[in-house]
Amino acid sequence: AQSVTQLDSQVPVFEEAPVELRCNYSSSVSVYLFWYVQYPNQGLQLLLKYLSGSTLVKGINGFEAEFNKSQTSFHLRKPSVHISDTAEYFCAVTRKGTGGFKTIFGAGTRLFVKA
C-alpha cells in the first residue's frame, strides 16, 4: 500500500532562518511527487512538483525540494523564511493504478515563523 509520512507535525522557526520539512513515501512503483501549501480557511495551492528529470525541483516563493529515490524522500527546503510562510504544508504522492491516477497526502506539517 502507498503511504506518505511527514515526519514533523509542527515546525517553529525564526524569521530569516532556513527550514526543512521532511517527507518520506512508500511505493513500489514510479510516483509523482508534490508539495502543497494551505493558508487558513483556504484550499491547497501547489508549491512544486516532481514528475521526472532533475531531482532538485524549484517552486514558488523560494521553496525547493529534492527527490531522493534511494531514500524515498522528497524534503522541502527554504533558505530564509518569512512571516508570510506561516501555513500548513502537505506532501503528496501520485501513482497510476487500475482506476487511473490516485493521490495520497501526508498528515501535514504546520510551519510557524516567528519574528
Add this chain to the structure above:
Amino acid sequence: DAGITQSPRHKVTETGTPVTLRCHQTENHRYMYWYRQDPGHGLRLIHYSYGVKDTDKGEVSDGYSVSRSKTEDFLLTLESATSSQTSVYFCAISESQQGRRTEAFFGQGTRLTVV
C-alpha cells in the same frame, strides 16, 4: 484560479439525514477527487473519478457514495450522516498530459457539521 466551485460552502445537518455535496468544474479536466480534511490526518481520499461514470474508492470510502454523470460535476453523497463525518471536504481536479498526471487544483472546501 482554476474553475472549481463547491456547494454548499457550509452545512449543518442532523445525524441520519442524507447529504449531497457538489463539485463543479469549468476546466474540462478528466480526473476529479473528493477528500476530507481532519486535524492530524491531512487530506484523505474518499472517492475519485477518472471519467464520466468511472469512479473508484479511496482510503475512507465507507459511508460515502459518488456520481459523475457529466464531465463538469462530481457529487458526493453521505447516505446517512454520522457525527464522524463532520469534516472539511475538498474537491480537486487534475488532468493527465502525455501519460503524466499534472498537479491537482482544489476547491475552497465545504465545512460540514453533523449534529
